[in-house]
Amino acid sequence: MLTQTSKKGDLLLLLGFVLAVAFGPIILQPFGAGYPDLLQKFAIFGIFAIGFNILFGLTGYLSFGHAAFLGVGPYTAVWSFKLLTMNVVPAIIFAVVVSGVFALLIGFVSLRRSGIYFSILTLAFAQMSYNLAYSVLTPITNGETGLQLRQHDPRVIDTMFGINYGAELPSTTLFGIPMSGWSGYYFCGVVLIIMFYISMRIFRSPFGMMLRAVKSNQNRMNYTGLNTRPYTLAAFVISGMYADLAGGLMAVTDPLAGAERMQWTASGEVVLMTILGGTGTLLGPVIGAGAIKYFENIFSAFNEGTLLQIFSFLPEGLQHAAVSVAALFVGEGWHLTLGALFMIIVIFLPGGLMEGVNRIMRLFTKSGSGGSSPQATAQPAE
């Protein structure tokens, strides 16, 4: 499988990744996705999925509660904006540290079980956090209204440096550079590159190999003198911190925190992203996250008016019939499209979009002269 990975190959991959982030706006322009808000979403959910993949892809532990970490991020970040400074660096550091502790607690309990019981435990914790955010924790979370910036927030560090935002609501900055529009995207993009690189290091490390061993045979690990628990816990905490970093970045571009991000649907979404892109592959989760966010953006923007236009070539009766069928799959109903897409991919490309990419690559390189590694990853067991 991933044993003999060449340093050169990894360097090329990283270089390609950096270029893709740098020229993303230009590359995706023809697809109608070349604007900062959407690209930023790609980057943020890419980070979320990369982190999720470190847990799910390597160890095989399927967490259904990662939205809890994603949701904690914005709260921590917004509090940092309110109390300390509008600079995003402390906000993000706090977000990651706080969630690290949070993930340690949840992981410590949940990892006492494996398989479906682990999934259910994580789901329960996430739903619990979601409910707590609306009830007991309202002094911190501001309940349903959500946590927002106020003009008269203390912002002690900013005040110390004599930064005054005057009468308007302050906006987030990176040492003075406002974090909106393109600078916001490039900030998220740089963080994405860093997080991708970290994930690559983990994949190629002895630690990463141990995580794959966890997925393969925990029994053998134990009788080999390895304690599986700290390995899984470390993977859990790392992936929780990734999720929280993603959450923190959401607050950077839109300094508002609400509990709806903790809902189980968000946990499910990252599972879909990872599987759709290719579980256990380096690039897959990013691609999956991008694909889902891209299609969400396109399909959910459709409304009856646009559909009527699309089908205007049909006679009126048929036009209305076609529109009412198609309407099920767009707008609010775009999840139906996602579901169908997901089923098709899982059935025909069990290794996700990455498997598709690899197949196409192999068509080009032909007869696999360089294919030293057995491509058995996605084949079902004999």
Add this chain to the structure above:
Amino acid sequence: MPILTVRNVNKRFGGLKALNEVNLEVEEGTVHAIIGPNGAGKSTLLNCFVGRLEPDTDTVDFDGTSLLGIKPHEINQVGVSRVFQTPEIFGDLSLVENVMIPALAKRDGAFKLNGWSAMNGETELRQKSMEMLGDLGLADQAEQQASQLSRGDKRRLELAMCLIQDPKLLLLDEPTAGMARADTNNTIDLLKEIAKRGITMVVIEHDMHVVFSLADKISVLAQGTVIAEDLPEKIKGNPKVQEAYLGGAHL
């Protein structure tokens, strides 16, 4: 001096008394075979050594430490490795990775958060693992996925995984089952080699050829009880043993 002392070990599964007051002493540097009919409790006994099962009572001492109540990985870390009756390997990983993992466990301990160093940098470890695979005749398949191996090869891989750790005590549950004759003979030679290095072994085996080529001492287990313990040449003639094996058929 015995390196492994087992005293009055009992194990019940519901109403079944799988082990009944079992006593066993394994001398350091010897090969101790455990034989007995199917269901005699041989595997159960090994399970009690490595923490897979918690025996109901008394003593399992290895090299001065009690193996009772400590976790499997801790037992391995004090120098006990085991080959299972059904091979336990990392099926998704390549053969060389399968061998590198126990080597890392031996070198770095039960847990190490070395997420920043590169596997590619472990050239020495890889070399050692490749040599070990070579010793077991698996060098050609080193990059292959382990789940694709034949049963006999899986067993040899598992043996390689144990040997790379240079254990003080090696527990082998039917190490040649599922192997062709030639491979069996190779394995015997290999195990003899290992025995010469001074590694103590406990071998469970049905194949009497293997048992008599290797064992310094034999314990016979039947229905959870040790019915005989003796030197190989004496065991053959023991009437109780012949009785246990299908009512007196010759070994």
